[in-house]
Structures are given as C-alpha cells and as structure tokens.
Amino acid sequence: MIINHPILGPRDSAEFTYMGDAALLDRPDWQAKDALLQFIDYGYLRDNPAGPHTELWYHEQGDRSFLVITRDTTTHEISSVKLASDVARGRGRSK
Amino acid sequence: MHRLKAITALGGTEPRVDQHGPITLSEKSGFALASVAARVGGTKATTMAIKRLTGAPVPGPGQTNGTKITAFWTGPDQWMLEAPYNSHEKLFEQATAEVKGKASVTEQSDGWCRFDLQGEGLSAVMERLCAINMHNFEAGHATRTSIEHLGCFVICRTKTHISILGPRSSAGSLHHGLLIAIRSAY
Amino acid sequence: MCKGLTSATFLNKIYCNAFGKLAVGKTRYGLMLREDGIAMDDGTAGRLAEDHFVVTTTTANAASVLRHMEFARQCLWPDLDVQLISTTEAWAQYAVAGPNARKLLEKVVDPEFDLSNEGFPFMACSNIKVCGGLRARLFRISFSGELAYEIAVPTRYGDAMIRELMQAGEEFEVVPYGTEALGVMRIEKGHAAGNELNGTTTALNLGMGKMVSKKKDSIGSILSEREGLKSEDALKLVGFKPVDPKNPVPAGSHLMTLGDPVDAAHDQGYVTSACYSPSLKCSIAIGYLKSGDARKGEIIRLVSPLTGFDHNVEVVSAHFVDPEGERLRA
Structure with missing residues (x-):
C-alpha cells in the first residue's frame, strides 16, 4: 500500500505504524461533569465501518508525522491524507 | 583537552573502508550533528538562523543544502545540521547561539553512524535496500526511510556519492546489510 | 529529550504525577499511564534547564514511549511548545x-x-x-x-x-555488574519492572495510587477512577518470604488463603518476580495480593500446580532492604 504523505509525497506503507481510529483525536474534557462516561466512550467505543474509515498512521520510519487517513476498509483505497496536527487544530484542540 | 580516546561506530580506532565491484563503502566518523526544531512561532527565525549557519537557503522537505555546514530536512519545522567534527565539534553550541531561543537544538553527533557509498551504479545497491525511488533521487535530496528495519537518513551528495546515517548502536548490522546489498548487486 | 517553553506542562500530561514544579538540576521518578488507567512505563525525568528535560524509559519501551509522546504532542495538544527527539x-x-x-x-x-x-x-x-x-x-x-x-x-x-x-575503581574493588545482579537488587528494594508493569496493573496496584494527581489533566487519570479498578480488595504489590527458608518463592505461583480450596474462585494473587536474596540469605519475591497492604504478617499458601510447589509464605513489605532509603541519601 502506498500512502501519499501530504509533505513527502507517495511513500511505502511499511514506513508507517497504524495507530487506530482517528476518533482518538477527540479526547474529552477532563473537567466535564460526566468526564468518566465520556472517557469510557473515548477509550472503548469504535465504529467498525465496511467502507471509508478515518484513521491515524504514524510515519515512524520517516518524518515522525501523525497522519489522518481516510481509507476504504473494503478496498484499501485512500481518499484523503492530512497532517494530524492540522486536523487536531481544526477540531479545536489548540491549547 | 580531555584524556579519553574515541572509537568509531564499528568499534575501531580508524574508520573501516570496504571495496567491492564499482562501489566503495566507507565508515565515516568525522562529522558533528545537531538537530534544530523550531519552537511555536519560531519557524521564520529558525530558517533564517539555518541560512546564516549554512550560507544557503533552508532545505525544504526531502532536501539538503549548504557548504561547510549543511542542513537536511527531518520533519515539519525540524532540520539536522551536519559539519566536519574537527572544525565544528561545537556545532551544537554554535547553533544554539544562532537560534536565540526560537528553536530547540540538540546535540546528535554521537547518535548516528554514517556510511558513504561511492561509485557508479549506486541505484542497483539502493534498490535492494530501501523504497526510495532512485530514478529521481538526485544531488541535494535527503530523506528518511527504513533500511534493514532501521530508521536511516539517506542523503544524495552527487549521483555517485550517497551517505546513509543510521542509529549508532546498530552500526554493525547496518554495515552488514549494506555490504550484502553491494555483493548482491555486483 | 523533551524541550520547549511548555515542556513542563507537556510532561504533566504524560506523567500521572506532578512535574510542573520540578526544580532545574533535579530528577524525579515518573509514572506514565495508558489512557485506560493501566501503568504503561516508568522512569525518571531530569530537568537540565527551565526548557529542557531528559526523559528516561524502560529500555525496551523507548520507541513506544516516544510514539506515545508524539501522539500526545501532535494529536492531543498540537499547540504546546514542545519538541521531542531521541537521544538514546x-x-x-x-x-x-x-x-x-x-x-x-x-x-x-x-x-x-x-x-x-x-x-x-x-x-x-x-x-x-x-x-x-x-x-x-x-x-x-x-x-x-x-x-x-x-x-x-x-x-x-x-x-x-x-x-x-x-x-x-580498582582501589575500591569495583566490579562490573550485570542485569542479573541488578534484577536481584531491585527485587530486594521492591522496585517495579516489566514483570510488575505487565499491562494489567494500575498505579493503585503498584502502591502508587496517591501519586495520580487529581489536580491536573494527565493521560489515564480519569479512567483509573473506574469502579472495577478501585475495588476494596484490589491487588497490591507486596513482598513474600518463605516460612521455611529452604523453600523458593517462584514467579508465576498463585496465592491462596490458608484453608481455602485451591481453585481460581479463591485465587488471592500471584508472584511476579523472585530471586535468591544474598542479603536475606533466603529466596524472596514480590507480587500482587488482594488487599496485600493490609495483610502484612499473614501466612498464606503458595501453589504452583505446574511445578508442584505447595508451601507457606509470609506476606511482608516489598521493601526488603534499606526500606528508609538511607543508602540512597548517604
């Protein structure tokens, strides 16, 4: 599988480490009233789609960027690759 | 001057050189390294500092640039500086002074071993070692990839001269892997 | 290596115990939890400058800890001023x-x-x-x-x-010592290692429950509060000494209350690390025992159906040697 790194261009997937569902970016607020329940959902509940799945890949043997990749789990076709730090900022994770 | 004697990454007092077919494989020990990572809001100041240190534009992703001190891109807002050890043992201090707190600088001189491959027909060797597309890997290109399961920087100095920087404590394994690839190709 | 203007803030999120006020020139023991509250790794972080920490990990975990820290830096707190690089x-x-x-x-x-x-x-x-x-x-x-x-x-x-x-060191009769000797000494001290940080144990199990700061947001802090991880009879790290000093206390053995049937339903815990202690002149071990911290002095039954061991051991503190740490501070 080839991953089209947003900075480095196409790279062999062997350089990457799969890091799971990109929902891991949405870490709950530790001070929320129902923080424990939110963290249980965050820690344990995952969608398991047959089709497009948004997930984290770590370019461990490359530039150490975390990427958010949308990959079709039935075909391995990759439709989107973004830097995870950009996605995290976009989801309000600044500060 | 302190009284301790250095050894090379392969454990010798002098760097090892191997010759096979058209390729020379040389262990290099005389280089200093310092990593430079821009701090938040410090990208511009960091790139200016690298420009002053290398006398050349800051290298973009996948690139290397410079003369006496060279820099190569290692990640978003991160570079590695490389220079001859004898003249630049204090590369880390020099870079720290130059970035004026706008970047984190880390001494890396002893973190890496370096092997240089020189000769005609390097592509045949490199294609056995890693996934780099050798057809457009040219002078001034530098990238990190996996060689023998080790994260290595590969720097193209000229079409007939490639440097490979790998983790120092795996120098023996990396050297073995490189030799095997050369012998396989020629 | 962890640098940057907010590197202390960052380490406060990575370690469950407090790091924000660690003085320059000081080192502190730190415990990292996984987000599910299970202990992931421990080590020390030394502060060489206001914006410069040297983080050490268990040798075999160095790459996975860096991966975990990069995840936190890029995905969870992308605008903290922190830069990471391996200097191993x-x-x-x-x-x-x-x-x-x-x-x-x-x-x-x-x-x-x-x-x-x-x-x-x-x-x-x-x-x-x-x-x-x-x-x-x-x-x-x-x-x-x-x-x-x-x-x-x-x-x-x-x-x-x-x-x-x-x-x-010649005049002091210095000798090289290997990990085997170190392994014995750390058991004598009750220091946790891979056998204790085995992917199922929490800070509470390790006897470090109070280290998990509730005044700050750190990875694993919230989920370590789950009911099932905080039960009254939770496993606690303790030491074991054989009643008959000739007997070993092999790792992997299970522990039973005297008089109880030997079955999984009555299991009280297990031995994680064992050695012969030259200091105590007998075999010793550390391991996890239900409510172990409240059972010191109790004689319990050690069984290992696989190897046929079945004898009694005494529950003691995991700190066999120099429990006050006077040698460290000498």
Whole structure:
C-alpha cells in the first residue's frame, strides 16, 4: 500500500505504524461533569465501518508525522491524507 | 583537552573502508550533528538562523543544502545540521547561539553512524535496500526511510556519492546489510 | 529529550504525577499511564534547564514511549511548545553504584564540580565535565538501591569511559555488574519492572495510587477512577518470604488463603518476580495480593500446580532492604 504523505509525497506503507481510529483525536474534557462516561466512550467505543474509515498512521520510519487517513476498509483505497496536527487544530484542540 | 580516546561506530580506532565491484563503502566518523526544531512561532527565525549557519537557503522537505555546514530536512519545522567534527565539534553550541531561543537544538553527533557509498551504479545497491525511488533521487535530496528495519537518513551528495546515517548502536548490522546489498548487486 | 517553553506542562500530561514544579538540576521518578488507567512505563525525568528535560524509559519501551509522546504532542495538544527527539544513541551511560560510588567518581569528574552530599544530593542532575574537559551528564539516581549515580558521555567515548571507571575503581574493588545482579537488587528494594508493569496493573496496584494527581489533566487519570479498578480488595504489590527458608518463592505461583480450596474462585494473587536474596540469605519475591497492604504478617499458601510447589509464605513489605532509603541519601 502506498500512502501519499501530504509533505513527502507517495511513500511505502511499511514506513508507517497504524495507530487506530482517528476518533482518538477527540479526547474529552477532563473537567466535564460526566468526564468518566465520556472517557469510557473515548477509550472503548469504535465504529467498525465496511467502507471509508478515518484513521491515524504514524510515519515512524520517516518524518515522525501523525497522519489522518481516510481509507476504504473494503478496498484499501485512500481518499484523503492530512497532517494530524492540522486536523487536531481544526477540531479545536489548540491549547 | 580531555584524556579519553574515541572509537568509531564499528568499534575501531580508524574508520573501516570496504571495496567491492564499482562501489566503495566507507565508515565515516568525522562529522558533528545537531538537530534544530523550531519552537511555536519560531519557524521564520529558525530558517533564517539555518541560512546564516549554512550560507544557503533552508532545505525544504526531502532536501539538503549548504557548504561547510549543511542542513537536511527531518520533519515539519525540524532540520539536522551536519559539519566536519574537527572544525565544528561545537556545532551544537554554535547553533544554539544562532537560534536565540526560537528553536530547540540538540546535540546528535554521537547518535548516528554514517556510511558513504561511492561509485557508479549506486541505484542497483539502493534498490535492494530501501523504497526510495532512485530514478529521481538526485544531488541535494535527503530523506528518511527504513533500511534493514532501521530508521536511516539517506542523503544524495552527487549521483555517485550517497551517505546513509543510521542509529549508532546498530552500526554493525547496518554495515552488514549494506555490504550484502553491494555483493548482491555486483 | 523533551524541550520547549511548555515542556513542563507537556510532561504533566504524560506523567500521572506532578512535574510542573520540578526544580532545574533535579530528577524525579515518573509514572506514565495508558489512557485506560493501566501503568504503561516508568522512569525518571531530569530537568537540565527551565526548557529542557531528559526523559528516561524502560529500555525496551523507548520507541513506544516516544510514539506515545508524539501522539500526545501532535494529536492531543498540537499547540504546546514542545519538541521531542531521541537521544538514546547519543550517550553512553553507566550506573556507578555502591558505598564508594562518590569516591570513585571524584577521581573521574573534573574537580570544579562538587559531588558532596550537600553539593549534589540524591536526585540531583547536572551537565558536568570529566577526564579533563569532556562534556558529560551526571544523575544521582538509583535503581539498585545503593548510593548510586548514572554518568553519561558521548557514545564515541563510552568504551574509554568504562575503562577509566574500572581503573579508577580498582582501589575500591569495583566490579562490573550485570542485569542479573541488578534484577536481584531491585527485587530486594521492591522496585517495579516489566514483570510488575505487565499491562494489567494500575498505579493503585503498584502502591502508587496517591501519586495520580487529581489536580491536573494527565493521560489515564480519569479512567483509573473506574469502579472495577478501585475495588476494596484490589491487588497490591507486596513482598513474600518463605516460612521455611529452604523453600523458593517462584514467579508465576498463585496465592491462596490458608484453608481455602485451591481453585481460581479463591485465587488471592500471584508472584511476579523472585530471586535468591544474598542479603536475606533466603529466596524472596514480590507480587500482587488482594488487599496485600493490609495483610502484612499473614501466612498464606503458595501453589504452583505446574511445578508442584505447595508451601507457606509470609506476606511482608516489598521493601526488603534499606526500606528508609538511607543508602540512597548517604
């Protein structure tokens, strides 16, 4: 599988480490009233789609960027690759 | 001057050189390294500092640039500086002074071993070692990839001269892997 | 290596215990939790400057801890000012341990650096020079339980440095010690290692429940509060000594209350690490026992159906040797 790194261009997937569902970016607020329940959902509940799945890949043997990749789990076709730090900022994770 | 004697990454007092077919494989020990990572809001100041240190534009992703001190891109807002050890043992201090707190600088001189491959027909060797597309890997290109399961920087100095920087404590394994690839190709 | 203007804030999120106020020149033990509240790794972080920490991990976990920290840096807190790079390969680091450790180091460290107990106390760290001007780092930390230091030099000088240390130590009868000896000493001290941080245990199980700061947001803090992880009879790390000193206390054995049937329903815990202790002249072990901290002095039954062991052991503190840590601070 080839991953089209947003900075480095196409790279062999062997350089990457799969890091799971990109929902891991949405870490709950530790001070929320129902923080424990939110963290249980965050820690344990995952969608398991047959089709497009948004997930984290770590370019461990490359530039150490975390990427958010949308990959079709039935075909391995990759439709989107973004830097995870950009996605995290976009989801309000600044500060 | 302190009284301790250095050894090379392969454990010798002098760097090892191997010759096979058209390729020379040389262990290099005389280089200093310092990593430079821009701090938040410090990208511009960091790139200016690298420009002053290398006398050349800051290298973009996948690139290397410079003369006496060279820099190569290692990640978003991160570079590695490389220079001859004898003249630049204090590369880390020099870079720290130059970035004026706008970047984190880390001494890396002893973190890496370096092997240089020189000769005609390097592509045949490199294609056995890693996934780099050798057809457009040219002078001034530098990238990190996996060689023998080790994260290595590969720097193209000229079409007939490639440097490979790998983790120092795996120098023996990396050297073995490189030799095997050369012998396989020629 | 962890640098940046908010590196202390970042480490406060990575470690469950507090790091924000660690003084420059000091080292602290830190426990990292996974987000599910299970202990992931432990080690020390030394603060060499306001914006510069040296983070150490269990050797085998170095790559996975860096991966975890990069995840936190890029995905969870992308705008903290923190930069990470591995310096594992850049330094050759030696532990110098034992009552004469300071005297030995004074022969190697350049004289302008004060190694006295006042000048460089337990848990101090500093950039120093050795052997007439070579840059080096010194940490006064101890896994062995002895008066101990860890000294780091650039890797190319590692070979020369160990020869220098052995020569300087000749008058103190210095010997190289390996991980087997270290493994015995850390069990005598009740220090957790991989056998205890086995992917099922929490800070509470390790006897470090109070270390998990509730005044800050750190990875794993919230989920470590789950009911099932905080039950009244939770496993606690304790020590075991055989009632008959001739008996071993093998790792992997299970523990039963005297008189109870030997079955899974009555299982009280298990032994994680065992050794023959030269200091106590008998086999000792550490392991997890239900409500273990409240059962010191109790005689329990150790069984190992696989190897046929079945005898009684006494529940004791996991700190077999120098429980007050006087040697460390000498």
